[in-house]
Amino acid sequence: MNNTRGSFMGNKKEWQAEQAYLTFVYDKLLATQKQVVAEAEDTNESSKQFVQELSSDLRMSSDSVSDSFESLIEVEQKNQELAQINYKREWLEKQKHNLAQLLTTPYFAKIDVLYPDEAEIEKFYIGVAGFSDEEHHQYIYDWRSPIANLYYENNLGQTSYEAPMGNIPVDLKNRRQLKVEENRLIDFFDTSTAIEDPMLLQVLNEESNAKLQDITSTIQREQNEIIRDTQSEVLLIEGIAGSGKTSTILQRIAYLLYRFRENLLPEQVLLLSPNPMFSKYIEEVLPSLGEKNPRQMTYRDLIKNQGRMLPVDSLEDQLKRKGYTSSVAQMKKIEKHVKNLKVDELILRDITHDGKVLISKQWIFDELSMLPQETEMYRQLEFIREKMTDRLQSYITAESRKDYWRDEVQSLSNEEYQQLFPKGMKGKEEVNIEKIALRILTRRHQKSRSRINRYVWLDMEGHYEQATGQKLQPPLTLDQGTEFAYLNYLMLRKRDERRVKYMIIDEVQDYSETQLYFLAQIFHQAHFTLVGDGFQSVFDQGTTFKKVKEIFETVDFDVTFRELKKSYRSSGPISQFMKNLAGGEKSGIEVVNRPGKDVEAEKFVDEESYLRHLDRLIAERPTAYRQAILTKDSETAVSLFKKLNRASDSRLVADGGSMSFSMKTLIMPVYLAKGLEFDRVVVHDVSEEEYQTPLDLNILYTASSRAMHELYLPYIGKPSLFLSSL
Numbered sequence: 090m091n092n093t094r095g096s097f098m099g100n101k102k103e104w105q106a107e108q109a110y111l112t113f114v115y116d117k118l119l120a121t122q123k124q125v126v127a128e129a130e131d132t133n134e135s136s137k138q139f140v141q142e143l144s145s146d147l148r149m150s151s152d153s154v155s156d157s158f159e160s161l162i163e164v165e166q167k168n169q170e171l172a173q174i175n176y177k178r179e180w181l182e183k184q185k186h187n188l189a190q191l192l193t194t195p196y197f198a199k200i201d202v203l204y205p206d207e208a209e210i211e212k213f214y215i216g217v218a219g220f221s222d223e224e225h226h227q228y229i230y231d232w233r234s235p236i237a238n239l240y241y242e243n244n245l246g247q248t249s250y251e252a253p254m255g256n257i258p259v260d261l262k263n264r265r266q267l268k269v270e271e272n273r274l275i276d277f278f279d280t281s282t283a284i285e286d287p288m289l290l291q292v293l294n295e296e297s298n299a300k301l302q303d304i305t306s307t308i309q310r311e312q313n314e315i316i317r318d319t320q321s322e323v324l325l326i327e328g329i330a331g332s333g334k335t336s337t338i339l340q341r342i343a344y345l346l347y348r349f350r351e352n353l354l355p356e357q358v359l360l361l362s363p364n365p366m367f368s369k370y371i372e373e374v375l376p377s378l379g380e381k382n383p384r385q386m387t388y389r390d391l392i393k394n395q396g397r398m399l400p401v402d403s404l405e406d407q408l409k410r411k412g413y414t415s416s417v418a419q420m421k422k423i424e425k426h427v428k429n430l431k432v433d434e435l436i437l438r439d440i441t442h443d444g445k446v447l448i449s450k451q452w453i454f455d456e457l458s459m460l461p462q463e464t465e466m467y468r469q470l471e472f473i474r475e476k477m478t479d480r481l482q483s484y485i486t487a488e489s490r491k492d493y494w495r496d497e498v499q500s501l502s503n504e505e506y507q508q509l510f511p512k513g514m515k516g517k518e519e520v521n522i523e524k525i526a527l528r529i530l531t532r533r534h535q536k537s538r539s540r541i542n543r544y545v546w547l548d549m550e551g552h553y554e555q556a557t558g559q560k561l562q563p564p565l566t567l568d569q570g571t572e573f574a575y576l577n578y579l580m581l582r583k584r585d586e587r588r589v590k591y592m593i594i595d596e597v598q599d600y601s602e603t604q605l606y607f608l609a610q611i612f613h614q615a616h617f618t619l620v621g622d623g624f625q626s627v628f629d630q631g632t633t634f635k636k637v638k639e640i641f642e643t644v645d646f647d648v649t650f651r652e653l654k655k656s657y658r659s660s661g662p663i664s665q666f667m668k669n670l671a672g673g674e675k676s677g678i679e680v681v682n683r684p685g686k687d688v689e690a691e692k693f694v695d696e697e698s699y700l701r702h703l704d705r706l707i708a709e710r711p712t713a714y715r716q717a718i719l720t721k722d723s724e725t726a727v728s729l730f731k732k733l734n735r736a737s738d739s740r741l742v743a744d745g746g747s748m749s750f751s752m753k754t755l756i757m758p759v760y761l762a763k764g765l766e767f768d769r770v771v772v773h774d775v776s777e778e779e780y781q782t783p784l785d786l787n788i789l790y791t792a793s794s795r796a797m798h799e800l801y802l803p804y805i806g807k808p809s810l811f812l813s814s815l
C-alpha cells in the first residue's frame with residue numbers, strides 16, 4: 090500500500106494549495122447560496138401572487154359565459170405558467186439542499202488526470218453533488234458523474250472512463266482523499282489502493298448511528314461496480330454480513346436516478362424490504378444524497394395487495410413453519426388453469442345489494458358468451474367489468490326517476506340535505522328531486538360499484554381450488570398467498586406492475602422459489618437487483634443463490650452474479666468469528682484488519698447469575714453505544730424483558746411495527762434486527778440446547794454479525810458447539 094499523508098512536513102506546499110482552493114470554493118458556495126436563497130424567496134412570492142390572481146381571474150370568467158372559449162385558452166396559458174413557476178421552485182429547492190450539503194463538506198476527493206496530447210494535468214474535485222458557476226466552470230463534480238468513476242475504480246496510470254461521447258483514455262496521475270469540514274482542511278491522503286484506505290478505517294471506527302448513513306466518500310471498488318452497472322438485467326449479489334449490500338443498493342438507486350434523470354422517477358423504483366422497521370432505518374440515505382426515496386414495501390404487503398387482502402402469515406408464523414417445501418410446480422398448474430380457461434368454466438357470483446340481486450351471474454355469463462372467445466381472458470373480463478358499471482349506472486338512473494322518491498326526499502332532514510348538497514342547489518323542484526335521489530342512490534351503491542371493480546363477481550378462491558386441488562384457508566402461508574396473488578395477476582392483470590422499471594430486493598435468500606418465480610413473472614419488464622447472504626437464511630423456505638439464478642433464467646432473464654466478501658461493519662475479531670462460523674477459509678470471507686475487543690463467551694451456572702450479567706451489560710453501556718440483546722424469537726424476547734425488569738433504560742421490540750431508534754438498549758428477536766447494526770451485541774443464551782441445528786447456526790451468524798465493535802455470547806450450562814471455534 091502506498092499512502093501519503095497530507096500533514097507530512099514535505100507536503101506543506103501541497104497543503105497550502107489545497108487549503109487555498111478550499112477557501113476559494115467555499116466562498117463561491119456561500120455567495121451562490123445567498124443568491125439561490127434570495128431567488129427562491131422571490132419565486133415563492135411570485136408563485137403566491139400568481140395563484141391569487143389566477144383564482145380571482147377564474148372567478149370572473151366563470152361569471153361571464155359569453156367569452157368562455159377565450160377564457161379557456163387563458164386558463165390553459167396560466168396553467169402552463171404555473172407549471173413553469175413550480176418547476177423553477179423545485180429546482181431551486183434542490184439547489185438549496187445541495188448547497189447546504191456542500192457547505193458542510195464541499196468535497197471528499199480529487200483526481201489528477203492527464204488527457205492524451207495535452208500538456209497540463211487537469212484536477213477534478215468530487216463531492217456529494219456537482220457545483221459550477223454561471224460560466225459553466227465546474228468546481229466540484231458529482232460523485233455519479235462519469236469522470237468520478239476514475240476515483241472509485243482507482244487504477245493509477247493508463248486507464249479510461251465512459252463518457253456520453255464514448256470511452257476516453259486518460260493517464261490517472263494521482264488520487265487524493267480529502268477530509269474537509271466546511272472551509273477547513275483536516276487531512277488528505279494520496280492512495281493507490283482503495284482497499285483498507287485510511288479514510289475508510291476512520292469512518293468504520295466511529296460509533297454507530299441510529300440510522301444508516303451514506304457511504305459516498307468511501308465506496309469500495311467492488312461496490313462501485315455494482316452501483317454503476319446499467320447493463321445487467323438481473324444483478325444478483327451474494328455478500329457476507331456487513332459487506333455493504335444495503336448501502337450499495339441505496340447508492341445504486343441514487344446513481345440510477347441521476348444517470349437516467351430524464352426518464353426514471355423514484356416511484357418507478359420499488360424496494361422490497363425485509364420488515365417495516367428496515368424502511369425507517371434506511372430512510373435518510375437517499376435524501377442525504379439529494380434524491381427522493383423509492384417506493385418501499387414488504388413482500389407481505391405486495392402479495393396482500395395482489396391477492397384480495399386475504400390475511401397471510403405474520404413474520405413470526407413464517408419463522409415457525411418448518412419443513413415447508415415450496416415448489417414452482419404449483420405455479421405452473423395455475424398458469425395451465427388460466428391458459429385453458431373457457432368462459433363456461435368461470436365461477437361467477439351475483440352482485441347483490443341488501444339481499445336483492447342487482448346483476449346476476451347469468452347476465453354476466455350471457456354477456457361474456459357474446460364476446461369473441463379468442464380474446465385473452467383478462468381483456469374479456471375487463472370489458473365486462475365496464476359493462477357492469479354501466480349497467481349499475483342505468484339501474485340507478487332509472488330508479489331515481491321512480492315516484493316513491495318524492496316522499497323519501499321530502500322526509501330528508503336539513504342535515505341530511507346539507508350533507509348531500511353542501512353548496513345548495515338551483516333549478517326546478519322536479520329536477521331537484523331526481524338529482525337528490527340520484528345522489529342518495531349513488532352513495533348507497535358505492536359498495537356495489539367497488540365490488541364490480543374488484544371483480545368480487547369472480548370466485549377466485551374457487552378457481553384456486555380448481556387449479557391446485559387445495560382449499561384456501563386464511564391465514565395463508567406466504568407461498569399460498571403468492572400462488573393466490575399469481576392467479577389474480579394472470580386472470581386480471583392489474584396495471585400497477587408495469588410502471589416498475591427497477592426492482593430492488595434485499596435479503597433475497599429469505600424468499601422461497603415460488604415467491605421469486607412470482608416476482609420474475611409479474612415484473613418481467615423491470616431490471617432486478619437482488620442482494621442477500623446465504624448464511625443469514627433464517628427461514629426454512631429460503632432459496633440458495635444457485636437456485637435464485639436458475640429461476641430468473643427460466644423466466645428468460647440474463648443474470649450477472651457478483652460477490653462481496655469483506656465485512657465493513659464488524660471489527661477484526663468479530664469478523665474472524667463470523668468467518669469461523671461460516672466454515673473458515675473455504676467461506677472466502679476476508680477479514681478487515683481493524684482491531685477491536687475480543688469476542689466474549691462467558692459461562693453461567695444458573696439463570697440468576699446469567700441475568701445479573703445481562704443487567705450489568707445494560708447498566709454499564711458506554712454512553713455513546715447503542716446495543717441490542719438478540720433472542721431467537723419474540724416470545725423469548727418478551728419473557729427476557731420481563732425478567733430483566735429494566736423498562737427505564739431498555740426497550741422491548743417484539744413486533745415489526747414499533748421501534749425506537751433512540752433507545753440505547755433494545756431487546757429483540759434476531760429476525761427483526763435483520764439489516765440493522767449496533768455497537769455492541771449480546772446474543773441471548775448461546776447454550777448447547779438453544780443453538781444446535783444448521784438453522785440455529787444461521788441465526789447465530791446473523792445475530793453476531795449485527796455487532797460493530799463488541800460481541801458477547803453468554804450461555805447457561807453447556808456452550809453451543811458453534812462456540813468451539815472461538
Ligand SMILES: Nc1ncnc2c1ncn2[C@@H]1O[C@H](COP(=O)(O)OP(=O)(O)OP(=O)(O)O)[C@@H](O)[C@H]1O
Nearest residue numbers: 304307308309330331332333334335336657658764
Ligand atoms: N464503502 C464503505 N464505506 C464506509 N462504510 C461502509 C462501506 N460499506 C459498508 N459500510 C458500512 O458497513 C456497515 C454495513 O453495511 P450494510 O448494512 O450496507 O451491509 P449489509 O451487507 O447490507 O449487511 P447485512 O447483510 O449484515 O445486513 C454499515 O455501517 C455501512 O455504513
